[in-house]
Amino acid sequence: MLAFNDVTVQFAGLTAVKNLSFKVPEGSIYSIIGPNGAGKTTVFNCISRFYTPTTGSIEFNGKDILQLKPHQVIHEGIARSFQNVELFKGMTVLDNLLTGLHSTLKKNIFSIALNLPSVRRSEGDSLKKAKEVMELLNITDLADEKVLNLPFGYQKMVDIGRAMMANPKLILLDEPVAGMNPVETEKISQLILRLKEEMNYTVLLIEHDMSLVMKVSDFVTVMSFGEKIAQGLPKEIQNNPVVIEAYLGEVEKSAQVN
Numbered sequence: 001m002l003a004f005n006d007v008t009v010q011f012a013g014l015t016a017v018k019n020l021s022f023k024v025p026e027g028s029i030y031s032i033i034g035p036n037g038a039g040k041t042t043v044f045n046c047i048s049r050f051y052t053p054t055t056g057s058i059e060f061n062g063k064d065i066l067q068l069k070p071h072q073v074i075h076e077g078i079a080r081s082f083q084n085v086e087l088f089k090g091m092t093v094l095d096n097l098l099t100g101l102h103s104t105l106k107k108n109i110f111s112i113a114l115n116l117p118s119v120r121r122s123e124g125d126s127l128k129k130a131k132e133v134m135e136l137l138n139i140t141d142l143a144d145e146k147v148l149n150l151p152f153g154y155q156k157m158v159d160i161g162r163a164m165m166a167n168p169k170l171i172l173l174d175e176p177v178a179g180m181n182p183v184e185t186e187k188i189s190q191l192i193l194r195l196k197e198e199m200n201y202t203v204l205l206i207e208h209d210m211s212l213v214m215k216v217s218d219f220v221t222v223m224s225f226g227e228k229i230a231q232g233l234p235k236e237i238q239n240n241p242v243v244i245e246a247y248l249g250e251v252e253k254s255a256q257v258n
Helices: 040-047 093-099 109-114 117-137 152-164 182-197 210-216 234-238 241-257
Strands: 002-011 014-024 029-033 055-060 078-080 170-174 202-206 219-224 227-232
Touching: 002 040, 014 040, 014 219, 014 227, 029 040, 029 182, 029 210, 040 055, 040 078, 040 170, 040 202, 078 152, 093 117, 093 152, 117 152, 117 182, 152 170, 152 182, 182 202, 182 210, 210 234, 219 234, 219 241, 227 234, 227 241
Parallel strands: 029 202, 029 219, 078 170, 170 202
Antiparallel strands: 002 014, 002 055, 219 227
């Protein structure tokens, strides 16, 4: 579904990503791991078209997405959550979810001003979709709560829910459990599995929580200083001495092998 082909990204002489290649199969959960500064979020920013690679190509369903502008990416079926939650804090959970549909709304200002039947039908469909997402996230009772009043874990769930609203083919999750406690982390891990198994999303995941990565991932790519140092099945990555040395470190070695 998604292919990086020898992608290099440089900023004023600094190489953030170097000759990176990997392929994300449709219907999989594919994780990219690595220490801070490894270039993981740069990968997401290239897919989202915030950055343009210096060299290389990125294909999504056979289409060169480097020809797209940032606002066009969602129309191709790619949605994203963010490492630092980017929500409208003064708005309710429901309203934040509805903003995830902005790219699919095709009504003009005159139809809206006249409140035509087509507009009312569209609004009804949007509310129905938002309620379905809230039910999946088990946050229906928070629909009218302002996001700023929610614990961080719930804000993360709303961020993921907003990405789900546009029914993407590929969803990018940037550290979805960062800052969460074990109970919240378990809820998100179950949600990620449901995205694949029940909703048929393909998931590209960046995450530091290795227990979650090993639990949900079908494939893993490991980056260090912008380069791919390993790639394979979770079990292969888990026992790869290069990964253990370069990323996990000796302190984590025994825990990771177990």
